[in-house]
Amino acid sequence: MKQSDIRNFSIIAHIDHGKSTLADRLIETTGALTKREMAPQVLDSMDLERERGITIKAQAVRLDYQSQGHLYELNLIDTPGHVDFTYEVSRALQACEGALLVIDAAQGVEAQTLANLYLALEHDLTVIPVINKIDLPNADPDRVREELIEIGLDGTEAILVSAKQGIGIAEALDAIVERIAPPRGDSQGPLRALIFDSRFDSYKGVLVYIRVVDGALKVGDRVRFMANGAEFDVTEIGVFRPHPVAVSELQTGEVGFFAAAIKTVQDTRVGDTVTLAANPAKESLPGYRPAQPMVFSGLYPVDTNEYGRLREALEKLQLNDAALTFEPETSAALGFGFRAGFLGLLHLDVIQERLEREYNISLITTAPNVVYQVQLVNGEQIRVDNPALMPVAGDIVEIQEPVVTASIITPSDYIGAVMELAQERRGVYKDLSYIDSQRAMLTYQLPLAEIMYDFFDQLKSRTRGYASFDYQWSGYVPADLVRLDILINGEVVDAFSIIVHRDKAYHRGRALVEKLRDLIPRQLFEVPLQASIGGRVIARETVRAMRKDVLAKCYGGDISRKRKLLEKQKEGKKRMKSVGSVDIPQEAFMAILRVEDK
Amino acid sequence: MTDPAINHWGLYVHIPFCQSRCTYCDFNTVTGMGEQDHAVYMKALMREWERIEDVPSGPLVSIFFGGGTPSLVSPDHIGELLHVVLTSPLTVSSDLEVTMEANPGTVDKKRLEAYRNAGVNRLSLGVQALQDHHLKRLNRIHSAKDARDAVSAARAAGFSNISLDLIYGLSQQTMAEWHETLDAACQLEPDHISMYQLQIEEGTPLATQLKKGQVTLPLSDTTADMADYGRDFMERAGLERYEISNYARNGRWSRHNRLYWTMNPYLALGAGAHGYWHGRRWWNVRGVRRYIEASLAGESVEAGAEPLARPEEMREYVWLGLRECQGFSRSRFVRRFGVVPEALFGRTLGRLLQQGLIERDGDRIRLSARGFDVANYVFREFVEETASA
Numbered sequence: 001m002k003q004s005d006i007r008n009f010s011i012i013a014h015i016d017h018g019k020s021t022l023a024d025r026l027i028e029t030t031g032a033l034t035k036r037e038m039a040p041q042v043l044d045s046m047d048l049e050r051e052r053g054i055t056i057k058a059q060a061v062r063l064d065y066q067s068q069g070h071l072y073e074l075n076l077i078d079t080p081g082h083v084d085f086t087y088e089v090s091r092a093l094q095a096c097e098g099a100l101l102v103i104d105a106a107q108g109v110e111a112q113t114l115a116n117l118y119l120a121l122e123h124d125l126t127v128i129p130v131i132n133k134i135d136l137p138n139a140d141p142d143r144v145r146e147e148l149i150e151i152g153l154d155g156t157e158a159i160l161v162s163a164k165q166g167i168g169i170a171e172a173l174d175a176i177v178e179r180i181a182p183p184r185g186d187s188q189g190p191l192r193a194l195i196f197d198s199r200f201d202s203y204k205g206v207l208v209y210i211r212v213v214d215g216a217l218k219v220g221d222r223v224r225f226m227a228n229g230a231e232f233d234v235t236e237i238g239v240f241r242p243h244p245v246a247v248s249e250l251q252t253g254e255v256g257f258f259a260a261a262i263k264t265v266q267d268t269r270v271g272d273t274v275t276l277a278a279n280p281a282k283e284s285l286p287g288y289r290p291a292q293p294m295v296f297s298g299l300y301p302v303d304t305n306e307y308g309r310l311r312e313a314l315e316k317l318q319l320n321d322a323a324l325t326f327e328p329e330t331s332a333a334l335g336f337g338f339r340a341g342f343l344g345l346l347h348l349d350v351i352q353e354r355l356e357r358e359y360n361i362s363l364i365t366t367a368p369n370v371v372y373q374v375q376l377v378n379g380e381q382i383r384v385d386n387p388a389l390m391p392v393a394g395d396i397v398e399i400q401e402p403v404v405t406a407s408i409i410t411p412s413d414y415i416g417a418v419m420e421l422a423q424e425r426r427g428v429y430k431d432l433s434y435i436d437s438q439r440a441m442l443t444y445q446l447p448l449a450e451i452m453y454d455f456f457d458q459l460k461s462r463t464r465g466y467a468s469f470d471y472q473w474s475g476y477v478p479a480d481l482v483r484l485d486i487l488i489n490g491e492v493v494d495a496f497s498i499i500v501h502r503d504k505a506y507h508r509g510r511a512l513v514e515k516l517r518d519l520i521p522r523q524l525f526e527v528p529l530q531a532s533i534g535g536r537v538i539a540r541e542t543v544r545a546m547r548k549d550v551l552a553k554c555y556g557g558d559i560s561r562k563r564k565l566l567e568k569q570k571e572g573k574k575r576m577k578s579v580g581s582v583d584i585p586q587e588a589f590m591a592i593l594r595v596e597d598k
Numbered sequence: 599m600t601d602p603a604i605n606h607w608g609l610y611v612h613i614p615f616c617q618s619r620c621t622y623c624d625f626n627t628v629t630g631m632g633e634q635d636h637a638v639y640m641k642a643l644m645r646e647w648e649r650i651e652d653v654p655s656g657p658l659v660s661i662f663f664g665g666g667t668p669s670l671v672s673p674d675h676i677g678e679l680l681h682v683v684l685t686s687p688l689t690v691s692s693d694l695e696v697t698m699e700a701n702p703g704t705v706d707k708k709r710l711e712a713y714r715n716a717g718v719n720r721l722s723l724g725v726q727a728l729q730d731h732h733l734k735r736l737n738r739i740h741s742a743k744d745a746r747d748a749v750s751a752a753r754a755a756g757f758s759n760i761s762l763d764l765i766y767g768l769s770q771q772t773m774a775e776w777h778e779t780l781d782a783a784c785q786l787e788p789d790h791i792s793m794y795q796l797q798i799e800e801g802t803p804l805a806t807q808l809k810k811g812q813v814t815l816p817l818s819d820t821t822a823d824m825a826d827y828g829r830d831f832m833e834r835a836g837l838e839r840y841e842i843s844n845y846a847r848n849g850r851w852s853r854h855n856r857l858y859w860t861m862n863p864y865l866a867l868g869a870g871a872h873g874y875w876h877g878r879r880w881w882n883v884r885g886v887r888r889y890i891e892a893s894l895a896g897e898s899v900e901a902g903a904e905p906l907a908r909p910e911e912m913r914e915y916v917w918l919g920l921r922e923c924q925g926f927s928r929s930r931f932v933r934r935f936g937v938v939p940e941a942l943f944g945r946t947l948g949r950l951l952q953q954g955l956i957e958r959d960g961d962r963i964r965l966s967a968r969g970f971d972v973a974n975y976v977f978r979e980f981v982e983e984t985a986s987a
């Protein structure tokens with residue numbers, strides 16, 4: 001394919017504005033899949049994506065598009081909309097020259113619309129606004145056009161589409177061909193290909209997803225990873241249409257994948273540059289800003305023998321998910337596990353589910369927390385990503401916590417409600433501006449820890465679902481924080497320790513022990529539960545002793561059945577963690593976060 | 599009380615007929631069958647018995663007609679089956695116990711006399727509760743008065759060994775009502791009482807009612823209070839507790855049920871009936887029609903079996919034995935398995951002793967008072983976790 005006939009673009013948008021559905025139509029219209037092969041959001045291929053109806057992984061597809069007798073090659077990348085996966089979007093954008101910015105015709109510009117637009121502009125991409133869902137009865141494309149002007153786009157250039165009903169698709173395709181520039185890049189130069197993703201395949205080894213920036217790659221070439229110099233012989237090259245199809249080469253500007261019998265997961269790093277061993281490039285491509293994990297959580301196998309399997313699984317997932325980080329750690333309560341870093345709670349949730357489903361490992365996940373910077377009396381500055389490791393108060397000069405700049409777009413009627421919520425969450429007001437006559441954008445500085453869990457739910461419920469929210473890392477600020485410990489049967493259970501603001505500590509401690517009282521099943525003996533700060537108990541509860549645990553009847557016909565019941569119960573017990581002879585169910589370790597914080 | 603000799607055995611006969619289904623019941627039973635069906639079924643039972651080639655060599659000490667509602671089957675049929683069994687080539691104990699479960703709504707003095715003449719010498723009456731509104735809610739076919747009448751009729755018919763079944767933890771049952779049930783039941787001077795906590799079995803109408811919120815169960819603390827109250831009440835009324843749920847006067851322990859807890863052999867006749875002998879447990883087809891067809895065609899009616907390897911038998915021996923208040927005999931264990939229980943369970947037994955859940959009394963190891971409350975905790979120590987991950 002001639003370089004000038006290639007167009008590489010991403011589809012970006014606020015969550016649920018219809019990116020994947022638009023991708024469906026493009027795939028269908030260009031004939032990549034037949035009607036029979038189509039399914040709604042066909043690119044959302046993970047079980048998890050299909051169940052939840054959201055995109056988690058960016059997905060690349062090559063389409064052939066015939067326009068006025070001319071054949072174009074379109075490389076489309078569908079991206080996720082959820083704020084946790086912004087990193088995924090920014091990687092996709094780096095492999096493109098243009099982006100379709102989809103805006104829901106009824107909802108208008110939302111927080112992630114803006115965030116994604118800025119990302120695209122940062123990458124110097126041509127942005128094509130697409131107003132989608134114009135079939136909806138409450139669609140208001142004119143208002144959306146005005147909003148577009150407000151955020152610096154040319155509203156008149158927006159394409160009106162109903163991805164669902166297939167309206168405006170031809171216009172969108174023409175705009176892609178006309179407005180987006182073909183890839184630049186030196187087709188005669190030495191190969192430089194950007195790794196934007198990778199995945200482990202048990203037959204072929206690591207599949208490396210690349211965008212060829214300069215030169216070309218053929219089957220049989222010996223490639224070199226520029227970061228560590230490792231070399232491999234390319235055994236297979238392919239493109240997604242959307243199913244993988246083998247090709248003999250990838251030329252300048254093209255997107256695809258290669259396999260090279262790579263068994264060691266560490267050799268491929270997303271953001272690295274691939275070149276040819278025979279004719280290496282001098283300089284690698286700019287690469288990616290490494291993803292910044294925002295929240296950390298302990299991951300422990302329920303069955304302590306599965307520690308090794310858990311490590312392997314995490315390594316494989318990391319291949320496909322550059323934002324995941326992990327380091328070994330040990331807990332007195334839970335044994336050997338990992339402290340893993342995530343982009344947000346949805347990301348954590350997804351990783352946890354993938355570990356359980358794809359790798360069949362039962363996990364205990366501890367309550368997620370942010371990373372603190374701690375200035376010690378002895379002059380040292382340390383980073384604490386596990387609350388249990390927070391030094392005692394006497395050794396600390398100052399604790400700093402991460403804060404974010406949050407943009408909240410809301411109908412003006414709810415500005416008061418949003419401000420109240422931000423206040424409760426220790427927010428610092430920064431700015432208020434108007435997107436149009438009825439909608440405002442509030443900017444706050446908020447502690448990351450305060451928005452981590454139910455902030456979004458609260459925001460939605462206090463604005464009747466109308467507000468949207470996006471945030472960006474903005475640094476560390478000092479805060480009056482304390483470590484809250486939970487004692488079960490008189491022993492501190494490290495996995496339950498959390499860091500909280502002093503003003504909320506008492507309330508949190510109380511709520512926590514109450515929650516645990518309900519979650520920990522009655523044991524043979526009475527179990528005291530305490531919450532304490534620096535050794536001072538601030539709340540206590542008791543799990544009363546089990547009164548009766550008896551099978552009333554057991555006669556001839558029952559014995560096998562009753563025995564099986566006892567066996568099952570025993571198995572259930574085994575899935576709990578025994579801490580100081582108290583059996584604690586898995587959910588308790590995570591549920592500790594789900595206590596109301598009013 | 600001494601344990602049954604190791605070679606004593608029993609016979610269980612299942613009668614799967616009821617007039618209507620009680621809401622909590624998940625037994626193998628059918629409604630809507632008539633006299634004719636009963637007759638055919640009894641014939642099928644006889645055919646099954648005839649096909650049994652080998653019976654244990656020790657004495658047969660008990661026959662138990664369970665159900666369903668055995669008292670729906672005519673005394674002639676019961677008599678005929680007993681006759682066939684007892685005239686077969688086997689050793690019959692001189693004080694054979696023959697128990698029949700009876701529903702108070704199905705018997706009068708005349709019928710009871712006839713059962714007695716047929717050879718039944720122990721009656722187990724399903725009383726359950728003594729308030730009509732509870733009986734109705736459970737869809738029992740009898741009233742409280744029927745229950746009282748059935749007991750006097752049984753006495754009049756000459757039964758000197760009568761057992762009553764009672765249930766606590768019923769929907770909306772109060773402590774006062776439970777007291778009333780216990781009091782009224784004891785005034786009938788039964789020889790034996792079985793006292794069960796209501797169990798919610800999957801697939802029963804009660805389970806559905808519960809899901810739909812049509813009934814509500816008492817809190818677990820209330821049920822536990824009822825259990826304690828019932829236990830103490832029985833002791834005061836002179837009924838000695840000899841098993842987790844069973845109480846008896848004058849040593850009238852259920853000879854049949856003891857065979858289960860001491861792991862003696864028992865054979866079984868009838869749809870869905872379970873037998874145990876020679877390190878093997880087996881069960882018959884559950885469907886009444888299928889059972890009848892197979893048995894009359896001279897085919898095997900066995901639907902499944904599980905072999906019990908020796909270590910499994912030892913485990914069961916311990917936890918089943920612990921159901922009895924006197925626990926299990928170490929020397930009997932040694933006689934049966936050739937090793938002391940400590941050889942396998944030394945550490946477990948030690949731990950349970952230390953936790954105060956079991957205690958030793960000479961030759962016997964038994965649950966402590968606290969052990970009875972949390973018996974399942976103790977029993978779980980003697981079962982294997984299911985293999986699945």
Ligand SMILES: Nc1nc2c(ncn2[C@@H]2O[C@H](COP(=O)(O)OP(=O)(O)OP(=O)(O)O)[C@@H](O)[C@H]2O)c(=O)[nH]1
Nearest residue numbers: 015016017018019020021054055081133162163164
């Ligand atoms: N009425 C109408 N509904 C649409 C249209 N396009 C998409 N939808 C619906 O909007 C919902 C979200 O669509 P998706 O395509 O999954 O949205 P997305 O932007 O890919 O979502 P994420 O990947 O989770 O960010 C689905 O229920 C679609 O059926 C449209 O043109 N009209």
Ligand code: SF4
Nearest residue numbers: 616619620623665666
């Ligand atoms: S009488 Fe007994 S067997 Fe029959 S339905 Fe009621 S509980 Fe079940």
Ligand SMILES: [Mg+2]
Nearest residue numbers: 019020054055
């Ligand atoms: Mg999507």
